[in-house]
Amino acid sequence: xxxxxxxxxxxxxxxxxTAEHLVIVVTAMAISVILGVVIGIAITFNxxxxxxxxxxxxxxxxIPSLALFALLIPVLGLGKASAIVGLVAYTQLxxxxxxxxxxxxxxxxxxxxxxxxxLSDRTILFKIKVPLALxxxxxxxxxxxxxxxxxxxxxxxxxxGGLGVFIFQGINRTSDGMVLTGAIILSLIAxxxxxxxxxxxxxxxxxxxx
Amino acid sequence: MxxxxxxxxxxxxxxxxxxxxxxxxxxxxxVVEHPQDRLVAQLVSYHRVLVLLGQHLSxxxxxxxxxxxxxxxxxxxxxxxxxxxxxPRLIGLARIGQAVPGLAVIALSVGLLGVGTxxxxxxxxxxxxxxxxxxxxxxxxxxxxxxLAAAHGMGVAPRHVLTRVELPLALAMIMAxxxxxxxxxxxxxxxxxxxxxxxxxxxxxxxxTISRVQVMVLGxxxxxxxxxxxxxxxxxxxxxxxx
Numbered sequence: 209x210x211x212x213x214x215x216x217x218x219x220x221x222x223x224x225x226t227a228e229h230l231v232i233v234v235t236a237m238a239i240s241v242i243l244g245v246v247i248g249i250a251i252t253f254n255x256x257x258x259x260x261x262x263x264x265x266x267x268x269x270x271i272p273s274l275a276l277f278a279l280l281i282p283v284l285g286l287g288k289a290s291a292i293v294g295l296v297a298y299t300q301l302x303x304x305x306x307x308x309x310x311x312x313x314x315x316x317x318x319x320x321x322x323x324x325x326x327l328s329d330r331t332i333l334f335k336i337k338v339p340l341a342l343x344x345x346x347x348x349x350x351x352x353x354x355x356x357x358x359x360x361x362x363x364x365x366x367x368x369g370g371l372g373v374f375i376f377q378g379i380n381r382t383s384d385g386m387v388l389t390g391a392i393i394l395s396l397i398a399x400x401x402x403x404x405x406x407x408x409x410x411x412x413x414x415x416x417x418x
Numbered sequence: 419m420x421x422x423x424x425x426x427x428x429x430x431x432x433x434x435x436x437x438x439x440x441x442x443x444x445x446x447x448x449v450v451e452h453p454q455d456r457l458v459a460q461l462v463s464y465h466r467v468l469v470l471l472g473q474h475l476s477x478x479x480x481x482x483x484x485x486x487x488x489x490x491x492x493x494x495x496x497x498x499x500x501x502x503x504x505x506p507r508l509i510g511l512a513r514i515g516q517a518v519p520g521l522a523v524i525a526l527s528v529g530l531l532g533v534g535t536x537x538x539x540x541x542x543x544x545x546x547x548x549x550x551x552x553x554x555x556x557x558x559x560x561x562x563x564x565x566l567a568a569a570h571g572m573g574v575a576p577r578h579v580l581t582r583v584e585l586p587l588a589l590a591m592i593m594a595x596x597x598x599x600x601x602x603x604x605x606x607x608x609x610x611x612x613x614x615x616x617x618x619x620x621x622x623x624x625x626x627t628i629s630r631v632q633v634m635v636l637g638x639x640x641x642x643x644x645x646x647x648x649x650x651x652x653x654x655x656x657x658x659x660x661x
Contacts, residue, residue, distance in 0.1 A: 358519025
């Protein structure tokens, strides 16, 4: 079969593009998680700012991913930089939203009690709010990572490499083996990531309410 | 009687739709009347933009209809007492399915069915089916069993328990699923251009091939405006449902 032949003859390219894909997604996710957590925490201090930021992040999500990447080409050119910026922008919403919701839904009596015990705002943030919001943050990271893996493939179209290259080139050359290889590996990575992060999430949640 | 705030919400949504349409029209006029060079003038005309827009809308509508017409009945069927025990496992399965990237689903369909509009519609329908199914299952499952018991106790027929109790209570969840499905489809329809499905994605491909930013921006902006307009339409539906 075409697929088996392709897997056998091109396994080096397959490994290389898979590795490239993972590097792009992991880099983008690292930036995205830091940025998302910082923004998510920052907007808990100002309701008006929170509304605006969440609205804007919602707006970003409605932009079709291919369109977003296409718009980045004139600004940042073809390649990995555009791909990473696009991925970071795209995965912000689930992160900001879950961090914000995670902190805002903490029982207010806990905060009042902490303040009554004489804890400073800083201590309350880092020792109480952030740890209590951890399960929500983990859920956001899970959603964002799975999304990032899929959208990372679209970055193949703008010359960033990764598994999208197989899909787009395969369609152009009508090579079913190539298209299927890209699609199947991409799906497996996404499902695996979802499952693994789901397990981690379950463990974090269990530690919080035994 | 409709509350005043809902009237206002209705008007605001309508204004948003009109504003988005005006922006879209202005963008088209700008590109067609002031092309950056002869090549762009040749490739972009009002007619071509309209044709691609129509294709885009029809792909989105077909895929969304396919998803709604399969996912909602399937969700209803799978929450009947006979299948109830499976529901949590099915939600888990739907979750796994949702992890599969849209581009991968489209690519898999191409590998199996070849290129064409039907491939694009089928793949998009398959992708957008899961959020609707998931929300239908979750929405119906979340209905308080005490309400069902009360309905039974009042002598409501099982058929009417579904149409008068379960579905109305799950409607908000189902609508949320449909909303995200349509948004997904508008974005995914851009990818349809790669598999010969037509639509506004063709402008992005053309623009990228001849490296003309103008064409690319038009191809990127129109689906984006469409997604925002769809969001406003669903807001209007939500306001309408709160009557």
